[in-house]
Amino acid sequence: MTNESASQLSLEIERQIHQILSSNRVSDLNKFLDKRRNLNRANQILNYSFYFIQSSSIVLTSIGQAYSNPYCIWLGVVLSSLSAVIHHWESTNTRISKILLKNIKSIKDNTYIDEITFELDNEIAKHKSNSQSNINNSGTNSIV
Secondary structure (H helix, E strand, O other), X not given: OOHHHHHHHXXXXXXXXXXXXXXXXHHHHHHHHHHHHHHHHHHHHHHXXXXXXXXXXXHXXXXXXXXXXXXXXXXXXXXXXXXXXXXXXXXXXXXXXXXXXXXXXXXXXXXXXXXXXXXHHHHHHHHHHXXXXXXXXXXXXXXX
């Protein structure tokens, strides 16, 4: 294999790698946007549910206290606990949504690094260091 054909092969490989990574970024962007849309929709439902259940628990607990009805009091306590769980889900969804927004912004700014790119960079660095040590050991430029 001549030096020129090896150079062309190397350029072709780099072009294909760039094309794969670019398509991966686009698919990741679509996936992140879809997840954020779904999380925002779910958060809206959770938010309304939280306030409705929380208000209901307060009303039931108050009515139970006023009429000395332990069933209403306990139902109010259970609803209050349920509203706390819903609030926790909403907070978790908000944190995930912020992470997705950060990833979307980094894709837009062309600074996004996903697992595949990170692993590929590590493999390239390892290959370069192996090639460099082979060059130093043998004194010739060989492909590993």
